[in-house]
Amino acid sequence: MSNAISGGKNAAEATWIEEWVIPRFKEAQKNAGREVDVIFEAQGVDDEDYKTKTALDFQSGKGADVVSLDGIWIGEYAQADYIKPLDDVAGAVAGSWDGWTQIPEAIQGAASFEGKRYGVPQGADGRVIYYNKTLFEKAGLPADWQPTSWDDILSAARAIKDKVADVVPLQLNAGTAMGEATSMQGLLPMLMGTGQHLWADGAWAGDTQGMRQVLDLYKTIYVDEGLGDPILQQEASGRDTSFQEFAAGRIAILFEGDYFWRSVINPAEGVGTAPMADRDTVVGYAKIPARRPGAGINGQDYVSMSGGTARVLNPNSADPELAWELLAFMNSVEAFEARAAGTLSISPRDDVNAKLLASDPMLSFVSEHVLPITAYRPGLAEYPEVSVLLQQTTLDVVMGTGIDDVMRSYVPGLEGVVGADAVTSGN
């Protein structure tokens, strides 16, 4: 099961599973003298709903044999005993798989929990700034744009606001309606840009200078200067709408993951939900700058956040060895090559990336320049709840609440989730 469906969300993945994985796997099994049947359980829903669906599947002892999960859920699913380490489910054959040597340790970590592999990572991703070159040209901004500070971003947005009518200059995801997108593409990369980790040395960021600087940035964009559209951030389907609006040339600057490029606005037939025929010429991309050069985590000039999905084995599977064979098959070099024929994405395998990424400058850019500076979300079971609190803080700011008041409800909420002694404030 995967949150992918033909003609909808992650259509390229659905097509790949239906038209390549299933027939080829059946064929390979037939050659080995076995008759197997593979069913693809397609889903095309919001990530939050997909999470509920999979959790309930596991809990009731049902569900598909191979399930695609967001890497950040691995910890809570493992703690709930919904999933088990690959070696426990499929046996030693999973541990001795030759593919592991091609997947870097850090990327394996995205599908691991407490030092054990629970799944095979499906790829790596990174966050960038997308901008519309046509709108930039109208505003007298360079087509080849790379901001080096938050001020650079704001001044570009101000230029768009002054010179181009009927356009939203800048969308930085905010609010609870956007779900995890607010954390990954909004608050967290900005927080990294202030040099502050969300979680470090056993404590979460409470009322810190970094948090205040980020919320102040939101206030500048949405409340003080009207550079972003605060209503869009509150709409129930705001994220999809922001995709449509960017594709229609009505949003100038948008913060998103590389998923946006390779899936949402991909002009290839039947891939994107908001395809842009002129994507390659009109859409520019740049690294996300720290607040000021050198102000980011580890003294970085630029920052990013990474996540990525993984495929796990269902411990309730009737035939776990066969399920592992399917999973390994889906992560073979040939499988990634076939997947890339639909839409290219950054694979977890070094051998595949070396061969394929050169054909897509955007993904090469992410692979070469963004992944080395990226950061990961804390792989702790509390994270999803903390993330919801972070989304709420941005929503409050966007709706006009003062930052002091926002902090007065954020900090007790955070203490309620992680305990008062695991919260840092001040700094």
Added chain:
Amino acid sequence: MPVAKTTQTSPRAQRPRGCDEDVAGLGGGRALLFVAPALTLIALFLLFPAVWTIYLGLTNYRLTGLAASATDVVGADNYLTTLRDPSFWNSLRVTVLFVALSGVVGQSLMGFSLAWSVRRLGGWARTALESVVLAAWVIPGSVVSFLWIALLDRREGTLNALLHMPGKAWLIEHPLAVIIIFNIWCGTAFSMQLFSSALSAVPPSQLESSRMAGASGWQQLRDVVLPTIRGHILTNTLMITLWTFNTFTPYLLTAGGPGRRTEIMSVYIYKTAIPGGHLGRGAALSVLMLLINLVIALAYMRVGRSRR
């Protein structure tokens, strides 16, 4: 055969007085056997879930994480947390407003006015009007909400096109008003049907004589019609209050947002239990909601009895 006969006669012999009450002549054991299927179904689908919900409400049961595999009984913690949670009080306030305005006032008044105004209509005109109103009730909520989203959409919505108000975000700027009107629209058919049949039960002779006595339309309504259909009004209000209190359909329109501005209680419970993962707290909230429902029902029944 003889065996069957003894079983039939023996309880009667033991309880001679029971004959008067045992109209069907089955005897206690057989009677029990007859209702056993129904009792089993009730136990399985009503009693067990209710008791299970009460039990879950006393635990820290979660959808994922450690508490999903090792659930602890936490006693009244869920209830105390809920009562301290400002969003619970927010949802209660929103729910009371929503029920009062959309259900008690909106649907009842609207339904009665419609029933009153079509009572003299006959033939196709009445059928057509009733069909239109009923359609709103019969179409599935998911379809209806999609139509309403298309109507209210900020960019290409029908309403904005009609009013020449491009860019007006109804669902963001007036979310509570929108779901109130939406719910009136969805539910008025029931009140209309109920009042229609109630009005047809008002004796024409009484109306006739009051008209002869020179009573105006309003006076006829107040002095003849309303006293006659008082029982119907009470039933209607009770049903509508409970339905509106428990409805979930507004979620399809606003998802409880923006923020928490349309988070009625059913939505609050859903958000706590399913996306939020706090199944234990969700169960506790369901128990609270059940209690509120009981209080409403008892209050109405009390009013009904005192009027009689």
